[in-house]
Amino acid sequence: MLNYWIFKMPPYEELGQQEVQHVAPADGCVSIVLMDRKPQLFKMALVTGPTTDMIRTVVQPDTIYLGIRFVPGMFCAVFDVKDIDLKNQKFPAQHLLPYLDLQPLLQHLYFDFKDFGLIDDFLLNLLAQHPPVRYDEEVNRAVQLIMASAGGVLVKRVLENACLSERQLQKRFKRSTYLSMKELAKICRLHQTIIKVHLENKSISDAVYESGFFDQAHYNHNFYQSTGRKPEEFYKYISRIKHVDVKPVSKNEN
Structure with a gap:
């Protein structure tokens, strides 16, 4: 949980x-x-x-x-x-x-x-009421690394911790999480940037840099690709919502 x-x-x-x-x-x-x-x-x-x-x-x-x-x-x-x-x-x-x-x-x-x-x-x-949870330990370690780094960890680093081939880990990762490692990393990175801009009141340039994007153009491209909206349109919408105790989906929350 x-x-x-x-x-x-x-x-x-x-x-x-x-x-x-x-x-x-x-x-x-x-x-x-x-x-x-x-x-x-x-x-x-x-x-x-x-x-x-x-x-x-x-x-x-x-x-x-x-x-x-x-x-x-x-x-x-x-x-x-x-x-x-x-x-x-x-x-x-x-x-x-x-x-x-x-x-x-x-x-x-x-x-x-x-x-x-x-x-x-x-x-x-x-x-x-059920038998002990049987989870994939290698996949769980990969998930923890990706989320703790807010999507910034290299695949090479994940593979070193899993002691599996990339093909084996990707297959097991997708079976357990329904996502690829790249998809989860992208979600975590974008999610953290939104938190930094909207809730921590950081400038987009600072948030983009801290979240590991190459530059603002890279961030804008990823944002539009994932949302179908420009960043300013989305931030205008969520500014109407009162957020309480919202944190990045990362940084040792697990």
Whole structure:
């Protein structure tokens, strides 16, 4: 498990519109997303796979979204989901994980939800009911190196720690995380740059340099390639969102 996240939409009277086309940076992770749409008393759970592009979704007034975000490779290990490619995919949780009863969490999900200990207990009980997690240790070391360096580690360095050929590691990495090492590194690097610019108030030139891009043109190209938007358009949009306790998806958070 990497962390939890919450996204809250204000009521219609405050929002002034029925829905919003929301965009968010890719994070390279599989998440279980719980949703409570207050006006319709509608609750549901989704499993969202890692995306290589910006996450785009429609969000509606008076709705809360709570995500359980897994370290790349760990969702596959915990739930033994190996035959379905989750990359750029969404599935109703009851279809992908029919044996997983998420109703206890959904019943306690409400707009002012703060009891994350409830999720801790749920996951610990889940693990206690299943055999010990069998994860790919070489892939996990590769993931840790990539995330700790915010995508800046060289493939050569990753291979030295894995003691595998590049072909072997790439194959196992993709089977466990649904991404290539290059894709995860690119996501981490871009994600950290966005955090530095938007939340740490650093200049784009400083953030680009610290995140390992060659120059601003390289950053702009990667940004547009991943999001379909120019950086200034995206920053204008997310400036409307209040962020609390958001950190880079790296730097010893694992």
